Amino acid sequence: xxxxxxxxxxxxxxxxxxxxxxxxxxxxxxxxxxxxxxxxxxxxxxxxxxxxxxxxxxxxxxxxxxxxxxxxxxxxxxxxxxxxxxxxxxxxxxxxxxxxxxxxxxxxxxxxxxxxxxxxxxxxxxxxxxxxxxxxxxxxxxxxxxxxxxxxxxxxxxxxxxxxxxxxxxxxxxxxxxxxxxxxxxxxxxxxxxxxxxxxxxxxxxxxxxxxxxxxxxxxxxxxxxxxxxxxxxxx
Numbered sequence: 001x002x003x004x005x006x007x008x009x010x011x012x013x014x015x016x017x018x019x020x021x022x023x024x025x026x027x028x029x030x031x032x033x034x035x036x037x038x039x040x041x042x043x044x045x046x047x048x049x050x051x052x053x054x055x056x057x058x059x060x061x062x063x064x065x066x067x068x069x070x071x072x073x074x075x076x077x078x079x080x081x082x083x084x085x086x087x088x089x090x091x092x093x094x095x096x097x098x099x100x101x102x103x104x105x106x107x108x109x110x111x112x113x114x115x116x117x118x119x120x121x122x123x124x125x126x127x128x129x130x131x132x133x134x135x136x137x138x139x140x141x142x143x144x145x146x147x148x149x150x151x152x153x154x155x156x157x158x159x160x161x162x163x164x165x166x167x168x169x170x171x172x173x174x175x176x177x178x179x180x181x182x183x184x185x186x187x188x189x190x191x192x193x194x195x196x197x198x199x200x201x202x203x204x205x206x207x208x209x210x211x212x213x214x215x216x217x218x219x220x221x222x223x224x225x226x227x228x229x230x231x232x233x234x235x236x
């Protein structure tokens with residue numbers, strides 16, 4: 001997965017692969033909301049806490065013995081000092097061996113994780129594959145393993161995977177819809193139609209001339225005959 005993401009960043013993915021449909025999940029979110037994963041992690045954590053307490057006790061015993069050796073170095077005989085130093089060496093050896101047996105590579109912690117978490121991880125993986133097939137995704141990244149520079153939450157399959165696992169996702173679904181709506185890439189841009197200008201009407205209403213009244217219009221079209229004021233006869 002990491003190699004694939006590096007190839008994308010470098011632009012080395014073939015065109016046919018770039019055309020494939022890509023989605024992503026957040027496996028940590030899935031585990032945090034999947035009850036079986038929570039129970040498995042709590043069981044493992046209980047063992048880890050017990051191992052840490054036992055190791056802390058060993059460290060305390062080592063510190064106490066070192067204090068006694070330094071305090072009584074001038075009082076003890078050579079045989080007593082040698083015995084105490086040998087005891088200290090054994091305590092340190094035992095503590096180191098205990099730590100490696102529990103938390104070292106191939107230790108009890110690794111074995112327990114495989115035994116307890118593997119069945120849960122297999123269920124999650126099966127759910128991811130099923131959702132990807134339903135929604136026709138060819139590739140699914142894990143955002144919690146490889147942080148992505150940008151993602152469009154339209155392609156987030158986390159909620160669908162949790163639903164497939166039988167988890168109530170109402171709250172998570174609402175949060176996802178809000179993220180999708182806030183992304184500018186998902187907001188519809190309204191197209192503004194250009195203003196149509198009439199060829200017969202003046203463009204600026206201020207240039208309009210007031211229309212004459214009906215009476216005035218009639219007088220302009222039908223002027224009265226001129227008359228002589230003395231004879232009251234029309235002048236030709």
